[in-house]
Amino acid sequence: MEKNTDTRLAIMNTTYQLIAEHGIQKASFALIAKEVGISKPSIYYYFDSKNDMIYQLFEQFCSEISFQHFFNAEHFTQEQFSTQLIEVGFQMIQEQANDPYFGNVMKEFLSLAARDDSYKGRFIELQQDYLKGFEQLLLKAADWSLIPLYSLTEKAHILALVIDNIGNFMMLDDTVDYRNIWKTAVQLVFLEDGLHG
């Protein structure tokens, strides 16, 4: 039985928007059904329960914001390393700014993760991907003698913290030049006369 029909996609897309607008709890099957234009019990043909449906949405959400999705180590060159790192950060900031639902949905999933270990575990994976991912990236830069090994891990984590939190700050205050913050963060990490043991 093939269940990846248009109806199923319509339910998931509509739910994504309704979660952003009203939160998970208030995005009821009644509301979703009304918005999609079907009856409430029809949703149960595609999903076992509301929990099941929310979790499938969550899995899809996570796969689209992985470290690898944005930062591919193979695309970095010795000559343009920091410039490329700045550019990829810009793309990430832009992509999240272009999806008006992204921030709200993220906040909903984060509050879910605070109380549910399934969600929490997935977020831990995601976070460690970013922490380790930036570390691998800077190690590559160190191989090319672009930065020293000293404090390399801490620098990687600073970049992870900054790029991650820019999205949160953007939601509340859009008068700040976040691209410039990211650019400065990368430049500080790649300073020639940087921190030394």
Added chain:
Amino acid sequence: MEKNTDTRLAIMNTTYQLIAEHGIQKASFALIAKEVGISKPSIYYYFDSKNDMIYQLFEQFCSEISFQHFFNAEHFTQEQFSTQLIEVGFQMIQEQANDPYFGNVMKEFLSLAARDDSYKGRFIELQQDYLKGFEQLLLKAADWSLIPLYSLTEKAHILALVIDNIGNFMMLDDTVDYRNIWKTAVQLVFLEDGLHG
């Protein structure tokens, strides 16, 4: 009529914990009353509605995490500036780590703020306090020629993003040395041969 009784405090403290454990929606008046050891309608003697009560808790929560609460510009000296900044950050990290409910409650309020402008407005105030606060702090350091004016605003914002997000990351992964990340971030900002125009 004096309503700041022990019962009122018990209700608020219990609610704070229950929100951390079950989220705002599932922290029902029935559950709160049971936990406090009173009947459900008794809560209405102290609060007009659930919204009223949650918002009062939110106001108290916000006042306890203001920039001024941690970073008082008058306590910084020319000789020990960066060391003091590192130390105050350590205290902030420690204080949040000591309250096991803090992170979860914060996530709940953030998801509320995504859909309610009253909450959102208060969070914007808080965020701008931190952004402006760090900027004022670095301006003071610049007056003392401890850092150049170039990229000063961006550096201040980097510090705000890092210290704020450390709390979020700590919740998911406690194997990372977050104190060292903060220390490195401050050191990068205060590098003698830093960024220049």
Added chain:
DNA sequence: GTCTATATCTTGATAGAC
């Protein structure tokens, strides 16, 4: 696949006695 009808539970809130 999609529907109508309905069961069951939980919620925030009120009435009114003491």
Added chain:
DNA sequence: GTCTATCAAGATATAGAC
């Protein structure tokens, strides 16, 4: 101030016809 009793609304989920 605190209680018992109760209401109306909204939630998830199921039964069963088409």
